[in-house]
Amino acid sequence: MELPKVRKFAAIMEARTDEEIGGKIRNVHVAEIHEEPMPEMGPKDVMLKMETCQICTTDYQHWLGLREHQGFPMAGGHEWSAIVIAKGSEVHSLNIGDRVGPVHGGCGECINCRRGHSFACTAKSAKRGPVNGFLGARGFANYGVQPETALVKLANDLDPQVAGFIEPIATCVCGMRRLRVQPGETVVIIGAGTMGIANAQVAHAFGARVIISELTPKKLERARSMGFAEVIDATKVDPVEEVMRLTDGYGADAVIAAVGLGVAYKQGYSMLKRVEGRFLLFAAGYPKPEWEIDPNEIHYRRIEIIGTMSGDVADFADAAFMISHRIVDPSYSLESLGKMIPLKDIQKAYIAAATPDAYRVTVDLQNV
Ligand SMILES: [Zn+2]
Numbered sequence: 396m397e398l399p400k401v402r403k404f405a406a407i408m409e410a411r412t413d414e415e416i417g418g419k420i421r422n423v424h425v426a427e428i429h430e431e432p433m434p435e436m437g438p439k440d441v442m443l444k445m446e447t448c449q450i451c452t453t454d455y456q457h458w459l460g461l462r463e464h465q466g467f468p469m470a471g472g473h474e475w476s477a478i479v480i481a482k483g484s485e486v487h488s489l490n491i492g493d494r495v496g497p498v499h500g501g502c503g504e505c506i507n508c509r510r511g512h513s514f515a516c517t518a519k520s521a522k523r524g525p526v527n528g529f530l531g532a533r534g535f536a537n538y539g540v541q542p543e544t545a546l547v548k549l550a551n552d553l554d555p556q557v558a559g560f561i562e563p564i565a566t567c568v569c570g571m572r573r574l575r576v577q578p579g580e581t582v583v584i585i586g587a588g589t590m591g592i593a594n595a596q597v598a599h600a601f602g603a604r605v606i607i608s609e610l611t612p613k614k615l616e617r618a619r620s621m622g623f624a625e626v627i628d629a630t631k632v633d634p635v636e637e638v639m640r641l642t643d644g645y646g647a648d649a650v651i652a653a654v655g656l657g658v659a660y661k662q663g664y665s666m667l668k669r670v671e672g673r674f675l676l677f678a679a680g681y682p683k684p685e686w687e688i689d690p691n692e693i694h695y696r697r698i699e700i701i702g703t704m705s706g707d708v709a710d711f712a713d714a715a716f717m718i719s720h721r722i723v724d725p726s727y728s729l730e731s732l733g734k735m736i737p738l739k740d741i742q743k744a745y746i747a748a749a750t751p752d753a754y755r756v757t758v759d760l761q762n763v
């Protein structure tokens with residue numbers, strides 16, 4: 396097989412026009428396709444034929460102009476799956492034809508990597524800059540080159556859309572570990588969007604009783620269709636009172652805020668058990684959410700407020716296992732299984748992803 400010499404990739408450019416999206420006028424950005432030479436492949440690298448990439452909230456909020464601090468032009472994309480088409484002489488764990496997903500690994504040598512915190516790799520954060528004039532990891536591309544250590548093997552019989560959910564599941568596994576969820580605990584998840592239901596599945600896999608609180612009919616229906624019996628319609632009942640009722644006044648051992656809204660934080664916090672409740676801030680919100688907390692109360696009630704983002708190498712390995720062995724089913728987090736938007740229509744894909752209440756939209760990376 397002849398290997399590609401160039402690749403095509405999607406990038407978000409600076410705003411050019413205002414357009415009407417979802418009934419609201421916003422400062423809309425443009426996503427378009429660019430081309431560059433394939434990166435060099437070293438002995439520890441593999442070449443990838445990219446399959447799918449989901450449009451994350453990070454991506455479409457950037458496209459909407461809500462995350463200007465991330466910079467332009469941005470050739471992002473971090474929720475992908477791919478097939479190995481070539482490998483360097485020193486690659487031992489992967490073979491041609493393997494399906495892989497990304498690992499946010501580090502250098503493996505700095506103090507943070509050695510302690511298992513690859514997310515905080517000091518070498519990685521030191522070398523973030525534009526390549527060929529574009530920022531970003533090139534997830535929305537038809538081909539890629541990655542070091543073996545930045546990849547994890549996935550089952551070959553997975554649907555490529557499902558395989559592309561490795562990174563979001565890894566973030567949930569990381570969050571669950573940080574929250575120290577134990578079997579038999581009650582975990583409340585605020586929000587049944589893409590990451591709300593992903594968190595629900597991972598919390599269930601960790602052995603927790605899962606209660607989900609949501610407002611919109613589409614997401615309530617999605618959560619119920621997954622088989623979760625305890626789904627609260629927060630438009631009909633007070634979710635705090637309902638959690639107290641469902642737990643005989645005990646409250647939640649842990650709450651995961653899977654939406655970045657001040658009202659969700661306030662509500663979730665009020666659901667915590669009287670002593671030693673744990674609260675996980677899973678999502679960022681733009682504009683920045685407001686949340687007033689009482690330090691004395693945190694002290695007296697021994698409350699823990701925990702942040703989380705992305706995952707470490709071990710979280711990606713476990714997420715790959717959970718997806719490959721169907722312990723979690725990411726198809727629930729997708730807008731529609733079997734329906735992908737071609738990479739050549741990337742602007743359309745962003746419009747679909749930014750539509751209110753949409754689950755993850757998948758881009759078909761070979762159709763460019
Ligand atoms: Zn993401």
Ligand SMILES: [Zn+2]
Nearest residue numbers: 501502505516
């Ligand atoms: Zn490192």
